[in-house]
Amino acid sequence: MTRQRRVLLDVIENSSGHLHASDLVRLAKERDERIDRATVYRTLSLLKRLGLVEELDLLHLDGSEHHYELRDRNSHVHIGCTGCGRILEFSTDLVERLDAQIRQKTRFQVDSIRIEVSALCTECQQRR
Ligand SMILES: [Zn+2]
Ligand SMILES: [Zn+2]
CATH class of the missing domain: 1.10.10.10 (Winged helix-like DNA-binding domain superfamily/Winged helix DNA-binding domain)
Known part of the structure; x- marks a missing residue:
């Protein structure tokens, strides 16, 4: 195993x-x-x-x-283009900040945070 x-x-x-x-x-x-x-x-x-x-x-x-x-891996959020389906990894300290806020305000111990953003990439915007 x-x-x-x-x-x-x-x-x-x-x-x-x-x-x-x-x-x-x-x-x-x-x-x-x-x-x-x-x-x-x-x-x-x-x-x-x-x-x-x-x-x-x-x-x-x-x-x-x-x-x-x-x-x-470095904390990032995923941005998905609804036009072409590509996924962009966007590095941000937002995930750590959210983790800290949740811990502080709720005393919950966070296992994982996933943020997925639905968006339209620049190429797909031009195509429309
Ligand atoms: Zn796209
Ligand atoms: Zn990723």
């Missing part, structure tokens, strides 16, 4: 980000043919529980599949 975990984390880390589970299955298989679909899904849910991987729906701009990325 530990080795499969490492393979999957490595695949996610070396990707451009926001991979689908089906992409992860293909890429993990390339590294170790014994890893199958069930293993990937099981490992993903474990990595989510451990707080290492974040599951995103990214506004479902490209269907119903979820996307995965490492939790420890």
Whole structure:
């Protein structure tokens, strides 16, 4: 299990980000043919529980599949273009500030914050 975990984390880390589970299955298989679909899904849910991987729906701009990325990347919000479906990562300290405010005002311990913005990119604005 530990080795499969490492393979999957490595695949996610070396990707451009926001991979689908089906992409992860293909890429993990390339590294170790014994890893199958069930293993990937099981490992993903474990990595989510451990707080290492974040599951995103990214506004479902490209269907119903979820996307995965490492939790420890610099905090960013996702901006999705509703015209062409591209996803932009926007770095901001807003996430940390929101975390601090929630902790301060509610005493809740935040596990994860996901902010997804629906927008129209410059190219798509020009096309209209
Ligand atoms: Zn666009
Ligand atoms: Zn991201």
